[in-house]
Amino acid sequence: MPKIIINNKEIEFEEGMTVLQACELAGEEIPRFCYHERLSIAGNCRMCLVEMEKSPKPIASCAMPATEGMKIKTNTSLVDKARKGVMEFLLANHPLDCPVCDQGGECDLQDQSLFYGLDSSRYTESKRQVDEKYMGPLIKTQMTRCIHCTRCIRFATEVAGIPELGATGRGEDMEITTYLEKSMESELSANVIDLCPVGALTSKPYAFEARPWELKKTETIDVMDAVGSNIRVDSYGWEVKRVLPRINEDINEEWISDKTRYSCDGLLKQRLDTPLIRENGKLQKTSWDIALKLLIKKINLFKPDQIAGMVGDLADLEMIYSFKSFFNNILRSENLECRNDRIYINPKERMNYIFNSKINGIEESDLILLVGTNPRLEATILNARIRKAYVKNQIKIYSIGDPGDLTYPCEYLGSSTSIIKEILSGSNKISEKIKKSKKPIIILGESSLYGEKGKYIFESLKSFLEENNFLKEDWNALNVLSQQASRVGAIDLEAYSISEENNFKFFDKLHNNEFKFIYLLGQDNINFEKNDKFIVYQGSHGDKGAEIADIILPGAAYTEKDGLFINLEGKLQRAYKASYPPGDAREDWVIFKDLSNIMNKKSEYNNIQKLKELIKKSVNLKINKNNIKTNKVDFVEENILIKPMDYYYTNPISRASKVMSECRQISKKFLFTGVEKAS
């Protein structure tokens, strides 16, 4: 490895590193504004100046490639003076409004001016004035604060794939704006707020809410989609003020989607904070005692066969396990279902329902085939990875079913199951390409597994991959893209009711009105008629489930309890409690424990530790199960239509959020992104 001398200390660095990166290896901190690890190099803020031997002027370390034998100095008076000079220029036009700026306390400019700023300004002319720009409901702009680092432009163009931001004018007149100030049309747009090193782009919903040092920070897991992005929840007392990304190279790098970030105001609205009972068509407040006793009285009226339970999208493993244990051991009912619609699953081995190639693996792939999925909406962060792979390796991406604009070019193959038949028989050109590629990825979306065709598509593509040796330990090309945070975990815990011949047993019974008592565990995406069913809803928000319920039991939302989640890759992650449930609401497993106690039946667990042990045991059981062959399946001719998804309205929390409603309104106005097609 080549060597570089930094402050008289010799260190080794990797080929292709910049001087700045080498300095960091040597433990020297270099101030910077425009440089960012995940974006291209711009070199326009000049804050990272260092001294290089034989160079008459200081050099911008972020843009200078490190070479063998370079002698760099970062602590000389020349460097200090140069950086102070740069800082003085940056501050010349920067307003002194830190006391009213939302970035205060977490501002790069503020922090660095502590070391390189002068005590007073020599600039006596009037400061630059820039109009506020409109960038949509999420991003608040204060462009006089902008120091033109262009991080936001590079993010929008490179990572989000939405080249909508740009710098107009030049010199003193340079301004960052979207084209004619339309709102930024990306599901990742709010990440520019984190990227902005100053207070030019701040969060609109969080404006003037709190100072960073007042907030309690909890590192936890997101549940808005199945990706399981790592987040930090900042709360002030009970209120969750904001959600920020946390770095996890394997999952979300350091981005999160707008839904993850801004659904949090939904945690304050539409909350269920007391048990409710429906009397004469009207919901009445009541106590836990009365509600639970009524619930047990009703349960005793029905046979176990008539009792069914549905697990919602945001449920953690504790919820699912205690629910299942309550149903199987106490109610003696097997009618549990985690799906909300007829989506084919094959839970015989674990690879059948997870994302086997791993999110990280997308970058290594050389061919991606999307089947009935729009990853941009179904798993925004995963889509950003696909885009990253496309930008890095120019990989080819094909789609069966028309996904629309995915922020990268994607060849549309058609939308019929007969294309899959062609692929199997080898008459489609894709067939050969998949066989030739080293690390292909096939992503099956929910839309492709929906209904009768699901079984054919899944099993035949699986056997196709198996024949071509793509289901190996080191590379598994079979991927199922779940949309719900609870889905993989629920399948691991066997919260489904299927039989060998009928994958949709539960739904057939449901629509034949065989169930008389339905227990909804946070399940709000329901599509059945109430009729004469008795419905219990247990969850955090007054949404579709609560609307039809006869008994409502208030539960905790995802930020209000410790919980385990398994993301779409099958990775077990732990979420932590940032806040506490409002009013009389309780954590869900406690409710089931109480129910068993009232019924005088012993539950499997007494405390949360025991529950967690049980969960881990049954999840491990599942992980070790594999190598089960399936029989041949019959061809089903059907169209693969990617179900339109109401991106900002997928779960009760985002439906309760005001910010999400605003985003939804705006996204309806603009159908296309990037290069606008209809105007």
Added chain:
Amino acid sequence: MSVKKISKTQPELFEFTQDNLKKVRKEIDKYPKDRKASAVIALLYLVQNQNDNWIPLVAIKYVANLLNMPYIKVFEVATFYSMFNLTPVGKYFVQVCTTTPCMIRGANKLTTICKNLISKNQNELSENKLCSWMEVECLGACVNAPMMQINQDYFEDLDENKTKEIFETILNDQFPKPGSAKNRKNNAPENGKTTLLEVKNA
């Protein structure tokens, strides 16, 4: 500096003429297929030539679609270069040089005439909407100062009468003869050659 304010009145349609489309093809062909965007400046120039010296927003979209670029990227280019106008400047766009050599030779007289004959302020259309004027920095013809540029042509060695004459011509929608008002050839000495007398074409 040019006018970077976006005009409030915008035409609804812009399309290149057949002639210009041929030129567009030629410009695009200069670059590799996946580097089409390189032709953006040339295309914006053609837009300006065709559209009375200014670029409307529809033309920005039109060029962006031709070159497969995001709108904002074309917009960035159009706002960056001072030779692109985003507001109507008239069919005859007068740029008067007021940098030191021209100023010493009486550029201020020229701007006064502009104020009297064309419009009171810079970047304002004349009454008949045919022309506008603005002060610019050095246009590189100091030897023939004072001078001004109308569209693509230089008018040099100007005095008050000659300037008035030129302005009257353009206000009548006719293009005056460019070049030196004193009939100098390029920037040859004003009173005839003094050196290289024996060389014929010097």
